[in-house]
Amino acid sequence: MIIEALIWRNLSHVFSSVRRDLNFIDHTSDLGWKEDQRVLPIVVDPGIYLARRTKIFHATQKRLMPDAFKVFTGKVYNPYYCSPWVVLSRSFLEFCLFGWDNLPRTLLMYFNNVMLSEESYFHSVICNSPEFKNTTLNGDLRYMIWDSPPKTEPHFLNGSDYDQMAQSGAAFARQFQKDDPVLDMIDEKILKCGRNRAVPGAWCTGRRSWWVDPCSQWGDVNVLKPGPQAKKLEETILNLLDDWNSQSNQCT
Structure with a gap:
């Protein structure tokens, strides 16, 4: 929820002096417990295919960590929660949509079977992209x-x-x-x-x-x-x- 004190006029004023290609995304490659509990398990979310919400299915086996890219995640706050919150630039979002080097689509296919993929997808795309990896400010602007x-x-x-x-x-x-x-x-x-x-x-x-x-x-x-x-x-x-x-x- 937006702190109401920071309505659009304050946000517009502050961000008008910031480079437009910067991305606010709290990220780390130190996965800790999340590697075994979130990244390696294979899950299927029927909600992607069905109109109604239903429980996630868990596969009995786990997969190996990928070697084609490095997995990043939001800041690990506790054993249950990693930061999924981001403020992303237009240029990076266009890259995610059009994926001119196919990286966003490759990671999308991988994270399609990862639990709570919103805690890792954008973090992994931006940090594996030579064009955007140095545009990250490590903070999600959340209290x-x-x-x-x-x-x-x-x-x-x-x-x-x-x-x-x-x-x-x-x-x-x-x-x-x-x-x-x-x-x-x-x-x-x-x-x-x-x-x-x-x-x-x-x-x-x-x-x-x-x-x-x-x-x-x-x-x-x-x-x-x-x-x-x-x-x-x-x-x-x-x-x-x-x-x-x-x-x-x-x-x-």
Whole structure:
């Protein structure tokens, strides 16, 4: 779920100063437990072929690790979870769609029979591609809290997590309970918007008062006036860029 404080104006402002060929994808080739539990087992997901959802079938045998390419995965958070979250460039997605060297299709056929392939597919394609492997910023821009001991999903964020979440500089956060009061805190403290009203921005030209919605009238919708959360996101991305500039090969 997107942290509502980072609506499109903040994201557009920050990313406008970042190279458009960069990809935010948390990746590692240190598979650990995931090699034996996720990569080597052969699974068949009937949901690919059927209209209704059904259970995944597991083959009795396992396959060897591929030698034509190296498997990468998202950051391993705990024994259940690896980061599947990515922010990808247009150029890399075009490569995945058209695959002019056939790499994306080769890996697609392999990961078709891998459990939770979204945790490894894009990571493996980009890190095995000479053209794109050095365009990766090793971060998924997500804010999450894990219980101890960790569960299969992150901790549900609530009011007690608000301050740390707001200061994190992350573009996205998960997970939230439906209608949790922390969502109202975000609306009130960061977005400054009233109930059932649009988030006010530089494009809102109406008179401001507690009974009048300033966004009932608008001017140039392309005007960008970033809020304070954009500064925190900008610092996060600058730190990722510093790490990226200090390494000659990101996919190791």
